[in-house]
Amino acid sequence: MSRILFIELRRTPALWSALALLAAGTGLLYNAPQRWTSGYMILALDQRWYLSVLLGLALAIGAAQGRRDHRSRVTEMFAGVARPRLQQAVPLLLVYGSTVAAGYAGATGLAALRLAGTAEYLRAGAFAGVVAAGAVAMVAAAWFGLAAGRLLPYLVTAPLLAIASFASPLVARGITGGREWLSTLLFPSYGLGGGSDFDTIPGRFSLAQLVYLTGLAAGAALLFAAAHWRARLVAVLPPFLGAATAVLVLQGGSAFVRNPVDPDARELVCTADAPQVCVARIHSGVLDEVTPPARAALAKLARLPGAPSRAVEHLDWDSKVDQSADVVLIPLVIGDDGHAREPGKLEGYMVRDLGVVPFVCPGEAPGTDRAVVEAASAWLLGTEPEQPEARSLWQRLTKLDEREAAARVAAVRRAILACEPGDGLLTSRR
Structure with a gap:
């Protein structure tokens, strides 16, 4: 045969x-x-x-x-x-x-x-x-x-x-x-x-x-x-x-x-040392690439009172996210080469919106005013926002002492997580 x-x-x-x-x-x-x-x-x-x-x-x-x-x-x-x-x-x-x-x-x-x-x-x-x-x-x-x-x-x-x-x-x-x-x-x-x-x-x-x-x-x-x-x-x-x-x-x-x-692919795999960085098991091969920018983002957010202590991969892009205050979600995307896409920009993506991902608010919840969010994020990143209204708010923040500015930015982060408008959080005491 x-x-x-x-x-x-x-x-x-x-x-x-x-x-x-x-x-x-x-x-x-x-x-x-x-x-x-x-x-x-x-x-x-x-x-x-x-x-x-x-x-x-x-x-x-x-x-x-x-x-x-x-x-x-x-x-x-x-x-x-x-x-x-x-x-x-x-x-x-x-x-x-x-x-x-x-x-x-x-x-x-x-x-x-x-x-x-x-x-x-x-x-x-x-x-x-x-x-x-x-x-x-x-x-x-x-x-x-x-x-x-x-x-x-x-x-x-x-x-x-x-x-x-x-x-x-x-x-x-x-x-x-x-x-x-x-x-x-x-x-x-x-x-x-x-x-x-x-x-x-x-x-x-x-x-x-x-x-x-x-x-x-x-x-x-x-x-x-x-x-x-x-x-x-x-x-x-x-x-x-x-x-x-x-x-x-x-x-x-x-x-x-x-x-x-x-479900096993979604299971989190984390670093052994602190601050803890976690990604889904299917992405565990890029954990070492994600850890440095994630920890750098956590270090920037550490300026805020009640700052998050963990960075976890954002797994549910198309649904409402139940994000706790002590967690920053990592917007991880795998590139054509199998590695994390644009790891050099990951820190900025995580600090933007104060470490809170989009879609955190369900249904028709209002969310926080974009100018307020951009001004607070720019203060943390040390950059000047492009939007005129946000730039005006940012300039007021930079004139405050570190502790007062950090408290106001932390209040904005809490408002984002709670899906509250956040009007006046950067211009008046709470």
Whole structure:
């Protein structure tokens, strides 16, 4: 068998196809590194985001190869060979299945090299499940392409299959009647992609998708190997069984979790010494980069009475933040290189707004007047604000003695945390 596989590998463009998929997959990932340089799971999810493109290429590659016998006009000759059709098809299926899966996994590996120096958190099981589902989807696409090329040996078959795959995420919800869980299950590239650094895929969902995609791949293999119409009807059975089993695993959609988050990735990892600086576990590789500017910001804020004593990563950017008075939140963003973005400016970002992040006030709460906040922040930073009203308030602050000015600035910080207007805090005693 190994000799036959080697011959098929040498006489078909399977190896070149794998290299093309490897280059395409790696190129797509490296074209948008800011989406996945936070960690390995976001990398796996982002690669699935581009899966419709890679599946389209695998379908086209398989379809082009599937029409080989028709193109060479040897269909009738092979039909007269004494060996069963399935035995003839197995080497080609193995060659194309293994090469497209290797191309997909190889792109993941090449991209993961970029994270080797900064990403320290990895849930191996969840990561492997997401990558494995993508690889099996590639195998199913290549095998279905082989079957389609054999049954429909036309020049337009390959490009039409590729276009259909490219468009599949756009029509997924329409096909499944708006059921998000079913769209995500049946279309491996739908609904995935790192929305936040803490996104994940539950093991139950990856298992369901693997079962469904394995059935799809088995059906495609049987369809390619089928010698008559009855065998082609049998090819419908594995995809049906796979889909039914997957639905049972997900309990008819009730076990589906929308926008799942990995709680371990959000767990804080802190410095051993004081003042304490903490970041999410998924970002623990940049803790040493964040600590110096965070402590410098804490030192500036230490001029205030009741100053914060800890710096903690800001984890919830799109929701109301429950920030305590003794904490400064770090607006950490991971850059394209996997390191903290603009670490030299991090101190200024943390001191701005007196160490209180935006969105601290819920709903229609008023918040504190911007001119007051800017003037107080400028006093701490030792800079002159640009806004005229804020500049006027800042000038009044600079004429006060240190203790009085610090007390007024601390009052502004308390107002920000309490979502109070703060009018007059810099111009009158409290």
